[in-house]
Amino acid sequence: MRTPRLDVGKVDPPSFRRVAAFGGVYSNHLALEAAIADARSREVDAMVCLGDLGAFGPNPDRVFPLLREHRIPVVRGNYDDSIARGLDDCQCGYTDPRDNHYARLSYRYTLSKTSRENRTLMATFPAELRFRLGDLEVLACHGSPRRTNEFLWESTTPTHFLDKLAADAGADVILGTHTGIHWTRSWDADTGGRRTYVNAGALGRPANDGRTEVWYALLEVEGGGLSVEFVPVAYDHRALASEMRAEELPEEFVATILTGWWTTCLEILPGKERAAGRW
């Protein structure tokens, strides 16, 4: 099997003008398929996946053929790391007993349903990828450049903290996921120039906003500046719900797919993000 990788061409590091960034897939192969089609229709130069291929959704092996076919490189997420190594849990860091209950159900299901071949592949995913958007140095990671399972929520991530992460990593742009809710911020660095953080959100489940679409991030350089657009992806979420039910996944997970509101793993949400949701 060919390891997914960024299509580096002849430039090292590779440089692009327009890139699609996909956050946690959580086994939602239908959303991944729709997002890839959408990104291709926008004529992106490259697509990158920021990890957590499994979790939550049904039939985890179904995302791999899509990634292979479209040569999409994957950054290792905490879930990928756990599944690849067969750890006891997903390293999501939940503390609430209810959250842990659902996390365990989901993890055990995903671990048992991921083929040995794909687990071996996951073990090869890098902790980060670097590439260029125009002249901008981009670091793509899962949680943060320093920790795979670090949550970077909009309401709990100071700009000066992001600036330190970017400076320490030597990056103009940090691209991550892990939280499941998309957001971005740009700022003037003390050392000059603009820096940007982009949380691509997740393809695996809606953004706790009451919409059934999922989101990815489209990054583009034009005239030296960076633009970030979050793209809603409509997909056959009812078909996914049916597939989840056929796999006997918890009805609480199905409800999230059908309503756009998170029903589990709420404990990790900061006050602002939690208040914006329904539960």
Place this chain on the structure above:
Amino acid sequence: MSAVATHLRPDPLPARMSKALPIAESAASPSAVEVPRVPLRALDQLWFQVSGTVCNLRCGHCFISCSPDNHSFRFLSRADVAEHLRASVSLGVKEYYFTGGEPFMNREVLGILEDTLALGPATVLTNATLLPQRTVDELAKLAHASIYSLELRVSIDGVNAEMNDAIRGEGTFERAMEAVGRLARVGFLPIVTAMQTWPDEQTDRILRSFRRVLAEVGYDRPRLKILPPLRIGAEAERDRPYADVERVNHEMMSGYPADQLLCSSARLVTAAGVWACPILLDYDSARLGDTLKEAVRRPARLAEQACYTCWVNGAICANLPGFTADAT
């Protein structure tokens, strides 16, 4: 003091680690044997002892024995805090926490929060007995004006007045619950914290009862945290002090993810210097310097028995637990 530790035990530390607990043969005092040290990995959390050790309550379980007449530590002024906020920027601080004593005893606390929320997220640990509607409205204004979260962590140590007031004082249950209702009505989702004073098998029932009584005051999607007891200060007398063997030694730190300990990522600013963590205010061993600059360079010493609770449960003071650094 308002309760500091907030989260349920982070899986999988307690079960696994406590089973493998190597007991120190001598349980020697920290002065007799050099204790484990924990360097600061990054200053993610900056804590402020904003009302010193002054509190309007005199709780039976307070680990630093705060009270109306405990003036061991004085209040921090808005200017004191502002100076540290400025310093925190280049240090890359991620979260700010305010504790005491009771933070709302400090008349400058709203200004302090305004300054903080211009920079990052703020969490206030409070007993919620000094939160009239006008203060709640001011807090709501601050919260809405910032892109960052303002969290209120409200200490309530029982599901009814009988259970709570036995620890926190007469009338405190009703006052705190009313304040929670006021906070919920303006859009806050306060984190209600309770120190565990019951056997583990009763926790589910207690949590259910909490949800019911909180819903009765209008808080229908509560965030709840159960805290382990810290057996120092008043709590050592209310229940029991630590046993001699409950102490962290070098063997216990071997292979242990030190990132789980609060002192690996936090410092506490007080009016009398900077400490390794908000629990050990009464211990000189935890004082790391006069200034933040000094305190971030010095490792914390796991010299006190309260460190054992952190070792077993993880960074209990944070809104979310510490996370183990990448293992691969």
